[in-house]
Amino acid sequence: MIVVGLGAMGSATAFHLAAKGARVLGFDRYHPPHQFGSSHGLTRIIREAYFEHPSYVPLVQRAYELWADLEQLSGRKLLRQTGGLMIGPPDGVLVSGARRSAEEHKLLHQVLSSAELRARFPIFSLGENTVGIWEPRAGILFPELAVQTHLELAVKRGASLKFDESVLRWEPEGEGVRVFTDKGVYRAGRLVLSAGAWLGALLGGSAALPLSIERQVLLWFEPRAQAELFQPEHCPIYIWEYAPHRFFYGFPDLGDGIKAAVHHEGQCSDPETIQREVSEHEVETMRSLLRRFLPDADGVLKSSVVCMYTNTPDEHFILDYHPAHPQVLVASPCSGHGFKFSSVIGELAATLLASRQPSFDLSLFRIKRFAGVSPRRRDK
Numbered sequence: 001m002i003v004v005g006l007g008a009m010g011s012a013t014a015f016h017l018a019a020k021g022a023r024v025l026g027f028d029r030y031h032p033p034h035q036f037g038s039s040h041g042l043t044r045i046i047r048e049a050y051f052e053h054p055s056y057v058p059l060v061q062r063a064y065e066l067w068a069d070l071e072q073l074s075g076r077k078l079l080r081q082t083g084g085l086m087i088g089p090p091d092g093v094l095v096s097g098a099r100r101s102a103e104e105h106k107l108l109h110q111v112l113s114s115a116e117l118r119a120r121f122p123i124f125s126l127g128e129n130t131v132g133i134w135e136p137r138a139g140i141l142f143p144e145l146a147v148q149t150h151l152e153l154a155v156k157r158g159a160s161l162k163f164d165e166s167v168l169r170w171e172p173e174g175e176g177v178r179v180f181t182d183k184g185v186y187r188a189g190r191l192v193l194s195a196g197a198w199l200g201a202l203l204g205g206s207a208a209l210p211l212s213i214e215r216q217v218l219l220w221f222e223p224r225a226q227a228e229l230f231q232p233e234h235c236p237i238y239i240w241e242y243a244p245h246r247f248f249y250g251f252p253d254l255g256d257g258i259k260a261a262v263h264h265e266g267q268c269s270d271p272e273t274i275q276r277e278v279s280e281h282e283v284e285t286m287r288s289l290l291r292r293f294l295p296d297a298d299g300v301l302k303s304s305v306v307c308m309y310t311n312t313p314d315e316h317f318i319l320d321y322h323p324a325h326p327q328v329l330v331a332s333p334c335s336g337h338g339f340k341f342s343s344v345i346g347e348l349a350a351t352l353l354a355s356r357q358p359s360f361d362l363s364l365f366r367i368k369r370f371a372g373v374s375p376r377r378r379d380k
């Protein structure tokens, strides 16, 4: 089996394949964890009351189990539970979607009024028509450490991983594949394409998927006041629907500052030429949201970084066989919410590659849903 791209999805896939005894050869054009794709920036949210669709709940529940297994196997802390808040108007997509998932799957949660939110989380400045869905199991994953751990454990289980080696193209060869890199030619029975933002380039004309790459900016600020209230003991992860279908999100201060970012609304970009510098205007956009909703978070800017979302038009993932070549599995395009699932996507990819039936409903992630669909731009 060859795995192309060893970021979040590829590292987990390599690990699960190797753990099941498969012969694994993996390639990455860089040396993950790195800062050029979609899996950097120190923290990722994990949450269970999934506003995007209730079908994600069983998957994220399996992901939680696999993250716990990985912590145990590696002896590393990969997940920090802080609880989570989905904040917004009661009829907004965020709150109503999270509530639907929580109710359908009988998840532990509370619906908090704006008065209750204010009393419990004084860092937030809330309007009257605002409520919060509190979920105690939500928290923070450490993406660089998680990728590194999957990679190290894959190697321990026999995977051969080649870094700084780019896959230039691949082609079917009988029932298997031939893969051409900048250093050689390799053959395998099965191929996994988990190249994140570069997936479109690797598919070439073999399957034109309607993907769009969106530039995202992550920012870390010093608290201006009440620093203790931004500590993880007091401050959960949160997502806030601040206008219809417009969101920002944030994390407590884990020592690097208070991280905050806008979800979507970024420029449509190309991974080869993306602007990696953060502009004053982008910092000011985030500050203006903080001034309105978390005024004490609007302190000195500590750092910033650019990252990429690979969006599908409906923002659901892709986990499916290539439409013309069933020996090729396409794994990811996660539309800005995939990291938390990488553990389970790795497990599912290994199951699909063994031609076994997965125990989850993956119909949301099928490629055939894109027939006749164009890419969707998310910049405002």
Ligand SMILES: Cc1cc2nc3c(=O)[nH]c(=O)nc-3n(C[C@H](O)[C@H](O)[C@H](O)COP(=O)(O)OP(=O)(O)OC[C@H]3O[C@@H](n4cnc5c(N)ncnc54)[C@H](O)[C@@H]3O)c2cc1C
Pocket: 004, 005, 006, 007, 008, 009, 010, 027, 028, 029, 030, 032, 036, 037, 038, 039, 040, 041, 043, 044, 045, 046, 165, 166, 167, 168, 194, 195, 196, 197, 198, 199, 202, 216, 217, 218, 261, 307, 308, 309, 331, 332, 333, 334, 335, 336, 337, 338, 339, 340, 341
């Ligand atoms: C700013 C930001 C915030 C996010 N927040 C969250 C969050 O809070 N919670 C959450 O669950 N998800 C979140 N996500 C989404 C999540 O991080 C991504 O879905 C996930 O990291 C994507 O993983 P990937 O494996 O598809 O891509 P990557 O991790 O980028 O891996 C792709 C790899 O393929 C390699 N590659 C590409 N082309 C080639 C080639 N030709 N040859 C060899 N190697 C190649 C690249 O070098 C790269 O290492 C966020 C994403 C971003 C950008």
